[in-house]
Amino acid sequence: MTTITTTAASPGMRRRAASFLHRHAxxxxxxxxxAPLAWLGLAYLGALAALLVTAFWSTDVFTGDVVKVFxxxxxxxxxxxxxxxxxxLRSIGVAAAVTLIDLVVAFPMAFAMAKLASPRAQxxxxxxVLTPLWASYLVKAYAWRVMLSSDGxxxxxxxxxxxxxxxxxxxxxxxxxxxxxxxERLPDSLLDAAGDLGARGWRTFRTVxxxxxxxxxxxxxxxxxSLSLGDYITVKIVGGKTQLIGNVVYDNIGAANNLPFAAAxxxxxxxxxxVYLAAVRRTGALENL
Structure with a gap:
């Protein structure tokens, strides 16, 4: 008899819970x-917190042990x-140069894809465009090493x-x-209207x-x-003696065995x-991610 009562009550509890959740969005x-926020807090924010704490420690120059003193x-x-x-400054300059080059190359390619190609071709x-992302990072980097070498x-x-x-x-x-x-979200009617009003290609691009x-x-x-700013593998493969932020971090973790300074x-x-995200927040760029 108890089993029948419990079984009958269970659907009612589920209905009440569903009704409560429906009313309280x-x-x-x-x-x-x-669940995802808990994972973000532990895996990402937790790692950043540990990084920041470690940056305020030091390393004993004689034993190499980490001294956990602020x-x-x-x-x-x-x-x-x-x-x-x-x-x-060199790392920022490299990241900015990569971003500018990619912008100059990507814009006409993206325009051709979105406005000139047929739906099937799109x-x-x-x-x-996605295919190179399926290949190994190291394979692509070493391919460029071969091409850029003196015999390449x-x-x-x-x-x-x-x-x-x-x-x-x-x-x-x-x-x-x-x-x-x-x-792709840009209406074709705007381009047609600009052309009807006598705007040439450059002016249409600049104003519309x-x-x-x-x-x-x-x-x-x-x-x-961001990806260029923190990269160190490409610099190791094709950079020669070039040093960027990522290489300094890597060298202090490995050869120098100075984890606190690497964290700093x-x-x-x-x-x-x-700082960059705060500067671009007002442009609406974050909504396009």
Whole structure:
């Protein structure tokens, strides 16, 4: 008899719970987001918190052990060390150059995909853009190393230029796809109206196309800039003696065995990206991600 009562009560409880969640959308949303937010808090924000805490520790110069005592020494060395300032500025310059190159290359490609190609061709072009992302990062980087070597097709050699070229190739799809999505939302009637009013190609681009797709371009720049800013593998493969922020972090974790200083250096690209995101927030770029 007890089993029958419990079984009968269970559907009623489920109906009441469903009715409660239906009336309280905020509670329903909180339950749906609880698991991913918990994972984000533990895996991502937790890792950043651990990184920040470690940056305020130091390393014993004799034993190599981490001394878990609060100190500003790592950040003082970063600010006062001319080498680290040069590396930071070089890293920002490389990220900006990669972003600009990808923008110049990606925009006409995305425009052709969105406005000139047929619907069937658009699907194939999107697949063609995505295809390089399916290949291994190392395979693509070493392919450029072969091409840039003295005996390679290009023969430019290794260094800063090779790093910029390789990174521009690696992150190009991340610029094409947001711009393509932005151009696809651009009504063709606006382009027709601009032509009817006598606007030539450049003026149509400057007054109609670019203002409406600028947020999409900024969204793509977030990917290319951040990925280039923190990269160190490409620099190791084709950069020669070039040093960027990622290499300084890697070298201090490995050869120098100075984890606290590596953590302090790793906060630099985080701060740069936070400033960059705050600057582009008003452009509407974050809604295009």
């Amino acid at each position: 905020g509670v329903r949303l909180s339950l749906l987001l609880s 100190t500003w020494a790592n950040f003082t060395d970063l600010v006062t060390g001319e080498v680290y300032r040069t590396v930071a 699907r194939w072009l999107v697949i063609a 097709v290009l023969g430019w050699g290794y260094g800063l230029t090779a790093t910029v070229v390789t990174l521009s190739y690696l992150w190009l799809p991340y610029m094409i796809l947001p711009i393509y999505a932005g151009l 196309v670019w203002p409406l797709t600028f947020p999409a371009a900024v969204a793509g720049s977030i990917f290319t800039f 250096v790793a906060t630099v690209p985080v701060v740069i990206m936070l």
